[in-house]
Amino acid sequence: MKYYLAHNDKDIFHYGKLEEGQQVDSGQPYFEEFETEEELIKFLTEKGQAYEPIHKIN
Amino acid sequence: MSSLGLGLGVNRFFGRGQAFIPPPEEFIIEVNTELTGTSNSDQFQFTGAVGEYDVEAYQNGNLVATFENLVNEQTITLPSEGIYELRCIIKPAGFNKMTFNNGGDRLKLLKILNWGLYGVNEPDQTSAFFGCNNLTEIAGNGAWFDVINNGSSMFFNNNLTSLPVGINLPNLTNGRGMFFNNSLNSLPVGMNLPNLTNGINMFRDNNLTSLPAGMNLPLLTSGFRMFQDNSLNSLPSGMELPLLTNGDFMFLGNTINTERYSQLLIDLEANNNNNNVAFHGGNSQYNAQGEIARNALVARGWTITDGGLEN
Numbered sequence: 001m002k003y004y005l006a007h008n009d010k011d012i013f014h015y016g017k018l019e020e021g022q023q024v025d026s027g028q029p030y031f032e033e034f035e036t037e038e039e040l041i042k043f044l045t046e047k048g049q050a051y052e053p054i055h056k057i058n
Numbered sequence: 059m060s061s062l063g064l065g066l067g068v069n070r071f072f073g074r075g076q077a078f079i080p081p082p083e084e085f086i087i088e089v090n091t092e093l094t095g096t097s098n099s100d101q102f103q104f105t106g107a108v109g110e111y112d113v114e115a116y117q118n119g120n121l122v123a124t125f126e127n128l129v130n131e132q133t134i135t136l137p138s139e140g141i142y143e144l145r146c147i148i149k150p151a152g153f154n155k156m157t158f159n160n161g162g163d164r165l166k167l168l169k170i171l172n173w174g175l176y177g178v179n180e181p182d183q184t185s186a187f188f189g190c191n192n193l194t195e196i197a198g199n200g201a202w203f204d205v206i207n208n209g210s211s212m213f214f215n216n217n218l219t220s221l222p223v224g225i226n227l228p229n230l231t232n233g234r235g236m237f238f239n240n241s242l243n244s245l246p247v248g249m250n251l252p253n254l255t256n257g258i259n260m261f262r263d264n265n266l267t268s269l270p271a272g273m274n275l276p277l278l279t280s281g282f283r284m285f286q287d288n289s290l291n292s293l294p295s296g297m298e299l300p301l302l303t304n305g306d307f308m309f310l311g312n313t314i315n316t317e318r319y320s321q322l323l324i325d326l327e328a329n330n331n332n333n334n335v336a337f338h339g340g341n342s343q344y345n346a347q348g349e350i351a352r353n354a355l356v357a358r359g360w361t362i363t364d365g366g367l368e369n
Contacts, residue, residue: 006336006361014306014336014361021341025352026361028334 003034005043013049015040082199085111085146085153086172092139093192095163099139102166106157107131108180110149115142131162143171154180160189160215169195173202181229182208189215198222204229207253209236221246229253231277233260245270253277255301257284269294280304287311290340292318298325305337312340316368320348327351339364 005015006026017037018024034040041051089102097103107130115123115136122142125134136142146153153176158164167190177183183206187193193216203225206212210232218240226248227233234256242264250272251257258280266288274296275281282304290312299305299322314322319342326337328351335355343365344352352362 008334012334012359016307016310016336016338016363018363019341021365022363023366024361024363025356027356027359028361 003037003040005032005034005040006030007032007047009047013044013047015044015051082172083148083174084172085148085174085176086170086197087144087146087167088141088169088171089144089163089166090141090168090192091136091166093165095166096161097133097163097166098135100137101133101135102142102144103133103163104128104131104156105162105164106155106159106186107153108155108157109153110151111153112147112149114145114147116145117142141168146174146176148175152179153177155183155186157185158187158189159185159211164189165192167193169193170197171195172197173199176202178202178205181205183212184208185211185214187213187216191215191217193217194219196222196225198224203227206230208232210234210256211238212236213240214238216240219243221249223247225249227251227254232256235259235262237261237264239263241265244268245273247271249273251275251278255279258282259286260284261288262286264288266290268292269297271295273297275299277301281308283307283310285309285312291315293322297322298329300325300329301332302326302330302337303332303335305335307338309340309342310338310363312342313365314340314342316343316345316348319364320344320351323348323351323355327354334359336361337363341365343368 003017004024006028007013007030008028009030012028044051091102092099111128113125113134114121122137155177188211201224207229209230214235220243223246225246231253233254238259247270249270254275255277257278262283271294273294278299279301281302286307292315319339323344337360345368349367356362
């Protein structure tokens with residue numbers, strides 16, 4: 001798993017990228033996993049959510 | 059001719075070996091007119107300035123040009139292209155701020171040598187020096203920083219490696235992107251930020267390894283990416299973040315030691331009543347006590363990313 005999205009399919013969307021050695025846990029009812037950032041963005045877009053790159057904005 | 063009665067070529071250093079001490083009311087900057095900007099290579103634009111001022115231009119301590127009765131944004135033409143010390147003599151109407159906002163002559167500004175009366179009546183310094191990529195130094199007489207409540211993007215994309223003691227920001231509430239993408243190695247003692255609520259991107263992309271004792275951030279609500287991509291290995295004792303509602307990517311790229319990170323989780327669980335918070339602890343690991351608190355936060359809808367349970 002590289003990218004994740006924990007959400008309630010309503011108004012809470014917690015997303016991020018798991019780097020080596022990291023762990024994520026969530027109490028949100030839905031937890032999605034994505035192989036690529038594009039897949040995460042596509043999912044967020046379909047849910048009407050904005051996406052900001054996880055590292056530098058430059 | 060200067061309003062102070064000085065002629066061209068007058069040296070303002072006092073005697074042999076005695077450096078000139080700038081009058082405290084002057085706003086003094088160092089610029090390089092040759093660098094890319096809105097103005098020509100022998101000019102400097104006071105981009106987005108709000109104020110009334112005279113300017114004396116110095117090279118190697120010698121007065122080489124004067125400009126009187128300037129109001130707001132003005133472009134001055136120097137005798138030739140090069141590096142100048144510009145001393146802005148602020149009129150009674152005041153000098154509220156510069157607003158480079160990532161434009162104008164932002165790349166020509168090298169140093170702020172004296173704040174003087176700059177900004178003493180302007181608590182909103184949004185985007186004042188945003189994009190001044192070549193700004194490497196700011197003056198230490200920054201007591202006027204006490205009046206700032208909005209520093210959003212104030213020093214975003216500068217090249218500062220340190221901040222002088224005295225820049226405490228006791229009334230700052232909005233620090234969004236204020237020091238984003240500099241090269242800060244440390245923060246001054248006394249920068250406690252007791253009223254900060256918006257810390258989005260505030261210290262992101264710097265080289266911080268620690269924070270000042272007393273920076274407890276009791277009113278912080280959004281810490282989104284606040285310390286992302288630094289090298290923090292500890293946190294001030296007493297930083298409990300009781301009002302945090304968004305800690306997404308807050309410590310991404312940092313590794314806080316296990317004992318301190320575990321205590322933060324314990325304090326968050328005990329003192330922060332918000333549910334459904336995203337929080338990123340970077341690569342920090344937690345111990346058994348921290349795990350109990352972490353599990354309790356997750357049960358309240360939190361999403362927590364970190365380095366996992368220490369073996």
